[in-house]
Amino acid sequence: MCLLKRFYFNRIFFVLGLLLSISTMAVKPTWSIEVKGTVTEKGQSLQGAVISLFSDSNLLQKVTSPDGDFSFTLHADTEYMFTFAKPGYVSKCITFSTKDVPLARAKQGFSPYDIEVSIFKKIEGVDISQLLQAPLALIRFNPDLNEGGDFMYDEKYAKSIKPFLSVLDFEIQQEFKRAEQEKQVAVRDGELKKQKVLTWSAIVVLLLVLGFAIYAYRSFRQKRKMNHELDFQNKSIEQKNREITDSISYAKRIQDAILPTPETVKQVLPDSFILFKPKDIVSGDFYFFLHNKEKIYFGAADCTGHGVPGAFMSLIGYEKLYDASHTTANTGDILSMVNKGIRKSLRQTTDKDSTRDGMDIALCCIQKEDKGMKVSFSGANRPLWVIRKGAASIEEFKPTKKAIGGFTEEEQGFDLFQTQINEGDTLYMFSDGYADQFGGDKGKKLTTKKFREILLEIKHLSMNDQLKHLERFIDSWRNKEEQLDDILVLGVRV
Numbered sequence: 001m002c003l004l005k006r007f008y009f010n011r012i013f014f015v016l017g018l019l020l021s022i023s024t025m026a027v028k029p030t031w032s033i034e035v036k037g038t039v040t041e042k043g044q045s046l047q048g049a050v051i052s053l054f055s056d057s058n059l060l061q062k063v064t065s066p067d068g069d070f071s072f073t074l075h076a077d078t079e080y081m082f083t084f085a086k087p088g089y090v091s092k093c094i095t096f097s098t099k100d101v102p103l104a105r106a107k108q109g110f111s112p113y114d115i116e117v118s119i120f121k122k123i124e125g126v127d128i129s130q131l132l133q134a135p136l137a138l139i140r141f142n143p144d145l146n147e148g149g150d151f152m153y154d155e156k157y158a159k160s161i162k163p164f165l166s167v168l169d170f171e172i173q174q175e176f177k178r179a180e181q182e183k184q185v186a187v188r189d190g191e192l193k194k195q196k197v198l199t200w201s202a203i204v205v206l207l208l209v210l211g212f213a214i215y216a217y218r219s220f221r222q223k224r225k226m227n228h229e230l231d232f233q234n235k236s237i238e239q240k241n242r243e244i245t246d247s248i249s250y251a252k253r254i255q256d257a258i259l260p261t262p263e264t265v266k267q268v269l270p271d272s273f274i275l276f277k278p279k280d281i282v283s284g285d286f287y288f289f290l291h292n293k294e295k296i297y298f299g300a301a302d303c304t305g306h307g308v309p310g311a312f313m314s315l316i317g318y319e320k321l322y323d324a325s326h327t328t329a330n331t332g333d334i335l336s337m338v339n340k341g342i343r344k345s346l347r348q349t350t351d352k353d354s355t356r357d358g359m360d361i362a363l364c365c366i367q368k369e370d371k372g373m374k375v376s377f378s379g380a381n382r383p384l385w386v387i388r389k390g391a392a393s394i395e396e397f398k399p400t401k402k403a404i405g406g407f408t409e410e411e412q413g414f415d416l417f418q419t420q421i422n423e424g425d426t427l428y429m430f431s432d433g434y435a436d437q438f439g440g441d442k443g444k445k446l447t448t449k450k451f452r453e454i455l456l457e458i459k460h461l462s463m464n465d466q467l468k469h470l471e472r473f474i475d476s477w478r479n480k481e482e483q484l485d486d487i488l489v490l491g492v493r494v
Helices: 002-027 103-107 155-210 212-258 262-268 307-325 331-345 448-457 463-478
Strands: 032-041 049-055 058-065 069-075 079-085 092-097 113-118 138-142 150-153 272-277 285-292 295-303 358-369 372-380 384-387 395-397 417-421 426-430 487-493
Touching: 049 069, 058 069, 079 113, 092 113, 150 155, 155 212, 212 307, 262 272, 262 285, 272 285, 272 463, 285 307, 285 487, 295 307, 295 426, 295 487, 307 331, 307 358, 331 358, 331 372, 358 426, 372 384, 384 417, 384 448, 448 463, 463 487
Parallel strands: 032 113, 092 138
Antiparallel strands: 032 069, 049 058, 049 079, 079 092, 138 150, 272 487, 285 295, 295 358, 358 372, 372 417, 384 395, 384 426, 426 487
16 A cells, blocks of 8 residues: 555656756747858958857857858857958957847747848957957847847947957057068078178188288278168067057057046045056056945056056956946945956966966945945955054954955855044055065165055045155155055045
């Protein structure tokens, strides 16, 4: 009898499981959309173009088009990546997302989506692969397009990639100039070699007759040639230095255009200062500021490296902070979102060949309350210092001992601290560049301890006077020593 009951119970559970599976399969979206287009070069179809389709880094389909045309069928609720390539050409990639499409709209069907992608030949000696790792466009469903929504290019993503495309265009122009100059140098060297052969032929013919005169003439020619080559090399080095400096200066214009000006910050936080001293024209340090309704976000970030590599990281970090700050007011959650965003943008994985670039940051959010002001703080390896009005010491809010990106796990959380602040309280955030600078009479590091003492000594001064004092002190301390890193210090008095 017990065996019979067990048999019936097993049959009942089997039927229930089967019904649940059928129900789950019934609601799973099954629609698709055809994506077709043409790969071109200078407006003409590119024969032999190779188009590859990926999903989650897995190759789904790869075709070599004899006339540049292609067509793929994309399925629902998937994020795809197209790559367009050909031997001897610079590859490009775009992202096409079929996620977040309402089922009612999908049932109506979609017209084939047309794409035209232009790629260009590689320039010998020019490596722009690092600048083109990120997708150059993102296509996704827009519920506000037409009636009921449709697929279109994501304008927000296009805006975020625009600074990189500006730098890329400038670099290509500079490399074209360099290639033309090297071609001219090669022609000149060929003429010099030809002239040398003729000269030596004449020397052989006249060797027995001229003797000492030929020896003197040869010495004169060699000396003049050496002087000419040295002069040419010096001019070539000077030209390349100017080109590099011009390129970095152009990159600084892009970075300055993204960062808010100190005047903009002072309109919201009038009693504040920003000490910002890049090491190499552009900076891996950057400050963040956003006035969003009743909330004021500001922070100090220190990206991996300095100069051009650090500046690229700062552009990515600022964009991720801006997006996350419009999503939540919890500074800990903001840093978690930025961590995920940077890891995704740089394709960071546990693979040993994956990039390990990231950043440290101290981030605050100030909110007005009925009883005063509340500050929320979260940090990744960078603290928040507070000097209360009339206090003789610094109150420190310690950060989470993890960086943003790099070796940090994707699901890493960041601690949230909240405290009340009153009129006259002063907040400080900073990178490690000020405290790590070498100098003084013995050429030693300034240290965080000494930096803390300096802030306590000048706490009674206005914020503008504090800025002037900190600038004079670090310049005097550094003296003839080289600036080792970017320097960033933020101060805000409530």
